[in-house]
Each structure stands twice: as structure tokens, then as C-alpha cells.
Amino acid sequence: MGQVISLPFKLASTTLTFYRGFFHYLLGSGRNSPYLPPSHSDSTVPSYLCPPKSTSSNSTQTASISSSSWTIPSFTSTPLFYQHARMHLYTLASAFYLYHKPHYRKPSYKEDIVDNFANVAIPGTGLPLSLFVWNKPLAFGLVCTASPIVSAVASFYLWFKTRGKSSISEEYAIRLLAPDDWFSYWRLNCRVAGMHSLLNNNPSGYDMENKWTFLEEGAKRGVPVSPYLDTPAIVVKHRNEEGGLGIYFYKNATDGGDWIIQERISNGDWVNKHLPSNAPLSTFRVITQSRGAIDITKECKVEDVTALSCVFRAGRKEAETDHSAIMFDVDVKTGKVLGGTSSAHWYRLGLFEWLRCPWRSTDHAITHHPDGNIPVAGSVVPDIREMLHLVESSHQKLCPDVPLVGWDVVLSADKKLPVCLLEVNLSCNFFRGSFDRKVYLDFLEDMVTKMQSQRLLADKEGKKFK
Numbered sequence: 054m055g056q057v058i059s060l061p062f063k064l065a066s067t068t069l070t071f072y073r074g075f076f077h078y079l080l081g082s083g084r085n086s087p088y089l090p091p092s093h094s095d096s097t098v099p100s101y102l103c104p105p106k107s108t109s110s111n112s113t114q115t116a117s118i119s120s121s122s123w124t125i126p127s128f129t130s131t132p133l134f135y136q137h138a139r140m141h142l143y144t145l146a147s148a149f150y151l152y153h154k155p156h157y158r159k160p161s162y163k164e165d166i167v168d169n170f171a172n173v174a175i176p177g178t179g180l181p182l183s184l185f186v187w188n189k190p191l192a193f194g195l196v197c198t199a200s201p202i203v204s205a206v207a208s209f210y211l212w213f214k215t216r217g218k219s220s221i222s223e224e225y226a227i228r229l230l231a232p233d234d235w236f237s238y239w240r241l242n243c244r245v246a247g248m249h250s251l252l253n254n255n256p257s258g259y260d261m262e263n264k265w266t267f268l269e270e271g272a273k274r275g276v277p278v279s280p281y282l283d284t285p286a287i288v289v290k291h292r293n294e295e296g297g298l299g300i301y302f303y304k305n306a307t308d309g310g311d312w313i314i315q316e317r318i319s320n321g322d323w324v325n326k327h328l329p330s331n332a333p334l335s336t337f338r339v340i341t342q343s344r345g346a347i348d349i350t351k352e353c354k355v356e357d358v359t360a361l362s363c364v365f366r367a368g369r370k371e372a373e374t375d376h377s378a379i380m381f382d383v384d385v386k387t388g389k390v391l392g393g394t395s396s397a398h399w400y401r402l403g404l405f406e407w408l409r410c411p412w413r414s415t416d417h418a419i420t421h422h423p424d425g426n427i428p429v430a431g432s433v434v435p436d437i438r439e440m441l442h443l444v445e446s447s448h449q450k451l452c453p454d455v456p457l458v459g460w461d462v463v464l465s466a467d468k469k470l471p472v473c474l475l476e477v478n479l480s481c482n483f484f485r486g487s488f489d490r491k492v493y494l495d496f497l498e499d500m501v502t503k504m505q506s507q508r509l510l511a512d513k514e515g516k517k518f519k
Contacts, residue, residue, distance in 0.1 A: 063222035067226045068201050074099070074101070077142075078145075083097065127223075136494045148166075150248075150508070151248060157250040157251075166192075169183075170185075172400055175203055176401070180402075236399060238483050249504060252507040253507070258346075267451070267476055268281055275450070276447045279474065279475050280473070281315045284305055286303060287302075289303065319466040320465070329370040329422060330370065332367075334463065337383070338460070338486070339444045339460045340483055341359060343357060343358045343452075343456060346455055357449070359445070360444055360445055361489070363382075364380050364382060364483070367393070367422050377397070380484045385437065389433050392416075395419075444474070452479070461474065461477075462474060
């Protein structure tokens with residue numbers, strides 16, 4: 054009974070912490086002061102964003118997102134939780150600083166989020182999030198109202214789903230202050246990329262987002278990128294059309310055109326045995342972080358780059374690409390394939406989708422590919438260490454000045470090029486892969502410390518971003 058009575062007060066306290074932390078970095082002293090982590094003697098972090106002094110510094114330091122939040126006892130009292138909350142709230146506030154400023158791939162950060170949110174909806178609503186970010190007041194309203202509401206609904210939903218085993222107040226604090234869902238990590242990474250590229254005058258590594266630049270530079274620097282045809286153009290004709298119909302001309306990017314012309318790549322044997330017939334090319338998404346991006350004036354060594362996570366995207370039968378896939382987590386230390394899951398419920402758009410869209414997907418409970426009941430979990434990815442070293446060295450060669458990179462890695466049937474890289478994503482998505490959260494958050498905190506000092510200097514000098 055006491056827990057029921059105290060619940061509203063706990064939820065209110067968490068909500069107050071959210072607003073205080075958000076406004077601290079949006080308009081308060083956190084906006085106009087250097088960012089100094091709590092370990093610093095002159096820390097500028099407010100007390101409500103610091104863990105209790107009695108908390109062990111090693112408590113739950115390596116918790117990964119593959120764990121169900123409600124199974125971690127008292128996670129919200131650990132240093133890791135507070136560190137995550139600070140990074141979440143700082144970068145959330147920074148989105149409004151970035152809103153009208155240039156983005157490395159769009160004229161403004163606003164245009165980038167509108168485009169990226171066009172096919173994403175909060176599960177169960179069916180409404181594209183792009184509707185709510187067309188201007189600052191709308192985006193501000195979304196953060197201030199939807200964040201607490203959605204967090205509360207998710208917390209009560211989990212409590213109901215687990216038949217009272219989860220803690221509503223604990224889950225609410227995690228969802229609101231240190232969210233560990235794929236969408237929140239994606240947006241956190243996007244905000245860091247947007248801020249970093251802006252404050253560092255768009256370092257050359259961000260050019261790798263262009264697919265042709267990536268292939269061209271990769272070939273020059275000895276990175277095994279997917280092969281492309283070195284021919285000025287191609288002509289494609291329908292075999293039965295006549296009179297000038299059914300004929301198409303494509304000028305190759307190698308000759309200044311807009312098209313990258315490649316032969317189709319086939320899945321290797323290991324990948325094929327885990328897929329149904331007529332499945333698309335299925336890649337591994339590997340995320341790397343580069344400490345060389347913290348200070349881009351210093352030389353970055355391959356030791357400064359760390360592979361955080363790996364996910365096998367097992368494409369669906371008859372699909373054209375692996376964007377429709379079951380995402381199987383891979384242990385980066387052993388190469389063992391763990392459970393699979395999906396984020397498809399975040400892409401259910403339409404007026405009636407809310408009636409049949411699940412609020413949450415399975416927590417890596419899938420062991421077999423659903424198209425053919427093919428066993429996947431438990432298999433071991435061959436030469437996982439070599440794959441991870443490849444992306445780490447590629448990050449160092451191509452874009453050491455970019456904080457986080459998502460690599461699409463192919464295990465192909467081509468014996469001359471058994472492993473190759475399709476492209477990179479610099480505002481990257483973990484695809485629900487597990488990773489050492491402490492390593493990731495320590496990196497982000499060092500990155501935020503540096504970026505805040507650059508931001509204050511830019512403001513002091515009255516710098517105009519173009």
C-alpha cells in the first residue's frame with residue numbers, strides 16, 4: 054500500500070528532474086558554462102544529475118541495452134544512470150541550438166530531422182514524427198509533453214506485461230532520463246554528429262556520407278569497399294519494347310554522373326545458410342567510435358577507434374534490401390549470434406495502425422528466422438575479430454574526425470573480396486545491438502566536454518555558421 058501511495062511522488066520527482074536538467078542545458082547555467090563532469094573538483098553539473106555519494110562507482114558499469122531494464126536492480130541509483138541522463142539531456146537541449154544551423158548533409162538540422170522523421174512514428178500512434186518538428190515551438194512542445202507521457206505509458210505497459218514484476222517508477226526514470234531504446238540512441242548519436250560537424254567546420258570525414266566519395270576514397274586508401282564498374286555509362290533496354298520505349302541511359306559516377314554502377318553482390322555461404330531462399334543481400338551493422346574526433350588537430354591512431362556493437366541483419370524472403378530484417382545481436386568478443394528482434398513497429402504509419410501496432414517488440418527473443426524457421430541464434434560469425442579490426446582501421450583511414458560511424462559490412466560470395474564495406478552512416482543507428490554502455494558514455498562525456506568549450510568560444514566570437 055505504501056508503494057502505491059509513494060508512486061505519484063516518485064513520478065513527480067523524476068519529471069521535475071527531467072525539466073530541471075533539460076532547462077539547465079537549454080537556458081540555464083549549463084548553456085553558458087563549460088561542461089565539467091562530476092569527477093572534476095569544479096564541476097558545473099547540478100546535484101540532481103549526480104549519483105548519491107554512497108553509490109559504488111563500479112555498480113552496473115557495463116550494463117548493456119540487451120538487458121531488460123526492469124531486471125537491473127536499483128539501476129537508477131548508479132553512476133551509469135546519471136551519466137546517461139546527463140548526456141541525454143545535454144544533447145536534447147543542443148537540438149534546439151542546432152535547429153536552424155547548417156547540417157553536414159542538409160541546409161539545416163531542421164530539414165534533416167524532418168526528412169528522417171517522415172517514416173517514423175511513436176509505436177501505437179501511426180503519426181509520423183515529422184509532423185511535430187516543422188518548427189521550434191512544435192518540437193519544444195513534443196519534448197516537453199510527449200516525453201513524460203510516452204515514458205509513463207511505457208512504464209505502466211511494462212508493469213502490466215510483466216504482471217507486476219517491473220517497477221513503474223524505476224522504468225519511468227529510465228525511459229524519461231536515460232532511455233535505452235534504439236530510437237533514443239539513434240537521436241543521441243545524430244545530435245552529437247550534428248553538433249560536432251558544425252563546431253568543427255564540417256571535417257572532411259563527413260564527406261564519406263556521400264556513397265560515391267566513400268567508394269572512391271576507400272579504393273584510394275586501401276579499404277575493401279564494394280567494387281564498382283569503371284565505365285562511362287550503361288544502356289538498359291527492355292527486350293520487347295520498340296519505338297524508343299523501354300530504353301534507359303545511366304551515366305556513371307566515375308564519369309561525373311549521378312549513378313554508381315555495380316555488379317550485384319551475393320551473400321557468402323555463412324550468411325546464406327541462415328536465410329530463406331530469395332532473401333536480399335544481408336549485411337552486418339557495426340558501430341565504431343573514434344577518440345580522434347574529440348580533438349581533430351591531433352593524429353588519430355587505429356588504437357583510438359573502438360568497435361562497439363555488431364548486428365546481423367537477416368533479410369526477409371522476397372525483400373529487395375535488408376532494411377526489412379530480423380536484427381540478430383552479435384557478441385563482439387566471441388562472434389556468437391545472440392537473440393533477434395525488430396524495430397518495425399516504429400515504422401507503422403497510418404490512421405488505423407495504432408489499433409494493431411504493438412507498443413514494444415520482443416526483447417531479443419527470436420532464435421530462428423521466421424521465413425522458414427531457420428536457426429540463427431547460437432551460430433558463430435567467422436573471423437569476427439578480423440571483421441571488427443577491418444572497420445576500426447577503415448574508420449581511422451577514412452574518417453577519424455567523425456565521432457561515431459555505422460558500417461554496412463558484407464560477407465560476400467566473391468572469393469577475391471570475401472569481406473567488403475557497402476557504405477557508412479554517420480548519424481548512426483545501433484539497430485538494437487548490445488554494447489558496453491560505460492565505454493560509450495565515457496566517450497560521449499569527453500566529447501561533450503570538448504564540444505561545449507567550442508560552442509562557448511563560437512558564441513563569444515559571434516561566429517556565423519554557413
